[in-house]
Amino acid sequence: MIPAIEQRLPCTNKPTLFHAPDGRDYNDRAKQSRITYAKALCLSCPIVRECRQHARATREPHGIWGGETADERRDALAQAA
Numbered sequence: 001m002i003p004a005i006e007q008r009l010p011c012t013n014k015p016t017l018f019h020a021p022d023g024r025d026y027n028d029r030a031k032q033s034r035i036t037y038a039k040a041l042c043l044s045c046p047i048v049r050e051c052r053q054h055a056r057a058t059r060e061p062h063g064i065w066g067g068e069t070a071d072e073r074r075d076a077l078a079q080a081a
Contacts, residue, residue: 010041011064017041019063035069042067 011018018038042048042064052066056073068076 008046010038010045014038014041018065035064038064039067 017034018041020034042051045051048066050066052068052073054060055065055068056077059077060073061070063070065073
């Protein structure tokens with residue numbers, strides 16, 4: 001059984017949208033479209049801040065977490081250092 005909060009999270013309902021490996025996209029346009037859509041869904045997530053903080057703290061190397069790509073997380077961590 002999935003906890004109630006997880007049922008409301010966009011990434012629970014569309015995991016491949018948020019965590020698809022880069023090789024899955026057939027071209028840059030498809031990849032950018034997937035990223036844009038995933039980030040837009042993050043805006044409606046009730047735990048977007050916690051998700052972003054977790055991904056940064058664990059240095060998550062893949063996927064969209066808290067509305068950020070892996071490159072954006074690396075940049076944010078570098079700027080904070």
